[in-house]
Amino acid sequence: MIIANIRRLMRKSSKLCDGVQPARLNISNVQGVVTACIGVLVLLTLCVKFGLFSVRVLNQPVEEILEQRIKHLETTCRNLNNGGHKVIQPAFYLHSKNHSLLYCLVFKAGTSSWFYNFNSWAGYTEYEIMHVDNLLLARQFYPKQNRVSLMNSMNHSFSFIIVRHPFERLISAFEDRLVSMRNPYYSRISRSIYKRYHPGGSGAISFRDFVQYIIDDVAYNNSTLTLDIHWCPINNLCTPCLARYDLIIKLETYARDMEVLIKHTGLQGKIKPVHINHARKEATESLIQKYFSQITDKQMDALYSIYEIDFMLFGYSAEKYFQIPKAPN
Numbered sequence: 001m002i003i004a005n006i007r008r009l010m011r012k013s014s015k016l017c018d019g020v021q022p023a024r025l026n027i028s029n030v031q032g033v034v035t036a037c038i039g040v041l042v043l044l045t046l047c048v049k050f051g052l053f054s055v056r057v058l059n060q061p062v063e064e065i066l067e068q069r070i071k072h073l074e075t076t077c078r079n080l081n082n083g084g085h086k087v088i089q090p091a092f093y094l095h096s097k098n099h100s101l102l103y104c105l106v107f108k109a110g111t112s113s114w115f116y117n118f119n120s121w122a123g124y125t126e127y128e129i130m131h132v133d134n135l136l137l138a139r140q141f142y143p144k145q146n147r148v149s150l151m152n153s154m155n156h157s158f159s160f161i162i163v164r165h166p167f168e169r170l171i172s173a174f175e176d177r178l179v180s181m182r183n184p185y186y187s188r189i190s191r192s193i194y195k196r197y198h199p200g201g202s203g204a205i206s207f208r209d210f211v212q213y214i215i216d217d218v219a220y221n222n223s224t225l226t227l228d229i230h231w232c233p234i235n236n237l238c239t240p241c242l243a244r245y246d247l248i249i250k251l252e253t254y255a256r257d258m259e260v261l262i263k264h265t266g267l268q269g270k271i272k273p274v275h276i277n278h279a280r281k282e283a284t285e286s287l288i289q290k291y292f293s294q295i296t297d298k299q300m301d302a303l304y305s306i307y308e309i310d311f312m313l314f315g316y317s318a319e320k321y322f323q324i325p326k327a328p329n
Contacts, residue, residue: 062256069248069315076313077241083309085235088242090150092229094118094142095157101265102159104238105135107230108172109164109251117271118142151244158265160247161238162254163314166307167321171287173230174210189228207291208299208327215302224306235309248314292324300326 077083092105096118103118105111115134122141129137145153153159164172177183178190193213194205214231218224224233234240246264249257255273262268282290295303304311304318311318 062260066247066257066260069250070245072315073240073245073248073313080241080309080312082241083235083239083313085239085242087239088147088150089237089239090145090147092237093145093150093153094138095145095150095153096121096142097157099265099267099270100157101267102153102157104161104240104243106162106164106169106234106237107232108169108176109234110162110249110254113273114162120272121270154244158247158261159243159245160249160261161234161240161243161245162249162251163234163310164251165316166233166310167288167292167318168251168284170231170307171207171284171291173228174207174291175287177228177230178205178210206294208294211295211299211303214306215299218306233307233310235313240313250314288321289324292321292326294327296329297326298329 093102094105094114095102099121103114105114112134115138116129119129119134119137119141122138124132124137124141177186178193181187181190190205193209194201194203197209197212214227217227225236227233227236229237247257247261249261258271258273262271292300300322304322310316
């Protein structure tokens, strides 16, 4: 996509400029400088247009930051033709009529805690919540709405979504679904992926295998829509460009953002900050370095292209991931 190409050009330009010595000024040099400046201005204009840059103000009020997230989403959606979608996807929305609350499930972005809340409100026991499939349980009390009903609910309820840095979400999915081997279904998927790229081998799946599996899946189906819900782009799960949100919560600022949600919904004491998922053994930054140093530059470019729209819609950056030294091809 155009943004991936812009980023690639910017990285190459940065490398080319390293170690360049000052030259004597002449007409040719001036013309070259002018041309380069025009090119930079064009790149900057495109970056601003597509939401690659965001301005952060120190001590900016939280409510103002959250309002900017909504405006950023709306502006980016207009520039990206509603993320390529024409109709809203209702499959992953939960609507609690009793609490006038509408929530879109972004798997690996706090869903365990919110499944707990919704299912507790539905009257399920602790045992049921912990041992029965979360979505199956929720759907018995909160049936899937059709598109017309969902849009009506959005207009009469407090609607929110919880998002997460796309690559941190990917790491979480890899660790929890494919490395832990706790879930029988995903254990089979994990072994299947390993065998695909290591015929006759007897080891365990690597992050590089996982990334190549995603790239191959998208290439084979010519779409990201068929990806597993735990690593499918948010743009496909929630079709945010066609939704109306009162609040975009980021997992990176979850506690602070939740205070705003509770304030606006009047749900003090009714939302439990439960964290059911097992704690990781390694810190996030350590995992980022560990996993993204396993993949090649080519895989990195392809992976970014797959999740590029999520980066743009929610104002995330992948620059530190690109800067990690990559494995040889």
